[in-house]
Amino acid sequence: MAGRDLVPRHVPPPDLLAAHFAAAPSPAAQIPDDGDEAGPLVRRLLDLLDSLSPTDAALARGCLPRCDSTFGAALALFLTATAGGCRGWLGSDAAARLTDLDGGLLIDDCDRALASRFQPVDGRLWRLSRVPLLDSGDSLLCAVGIEDGLSDRVTLVLQARPPRLGPVQLMATLAGRRLDVTLRLAMGLPSAALADLHESFRAALADCRIEGTLTVGPLADAWLGLDQPLSSDVAL
Structure with missing residues (x-):
């Protein structure tokens, strides 16, 4: 003391x-x-x-x-x-x-x-955590796919519901030197914003010297069901 x-x-x-x-x-x-x-x-x-x-x-x-x-x-x-x-x-x-x-x-x-919890979805085990969003009553759901231990692939899913955009899901899969990202939204993006998003993604991959693709599409039939309160009110 x-x-x-x-x-x-x-x-x-x-x-x-x-x-x-x-x-x-x-x-x-x-x-x-x-x-x-x-x-x-x-x-x-x-x-x-x-x-x-x-x-x-x-x-x-x-x-x-x-x-x-x-x-x-x-x-x-x-x-x-x-x-x-x-x-x-x-x-x-x-x-x-x-x-x-x-x-x-x-x-x-x-x-x-x-603390993380584990949940099986579509025959795969996910580790889930919720992170409170700043100045919001909602939360960001973070899910990491659990592989069999032999694969070098890592899949991360982020799900949120920003008031201005509605439900959003981002899935990123890293395997070796390749990163594939899929962004799904309930609302479409303006063409200028979409072009800027693709250009930023290409620049980021070039800086990291890895390959990959960015896919942007609608949310319909894409929600993994990791968060039932969010998935239940998505009717597209």
């Missing part, structure tokens, strides 16, 4: 702390398998972190996907949630500040809500 500051550098407002402890589930609480609790828990965690360290909170929010931009590095949350958990996503300093408040209960609850 010697030399350690026992009082957090920034103390959250009492009403914020009270709201957290009143709403936070107990360690024994069961998080639903479909991950619906992930969004509220992550937002509560970020609000508390913002009161402790606005800089750390801004960095953490930057790792959440947005509906109005490409996902890109936002998948850091998904990747760390399957490996180092929320502590790996937030970083040691930010995680320590939150742990000082409640012994890490909120971080543990977020880990459980973000």
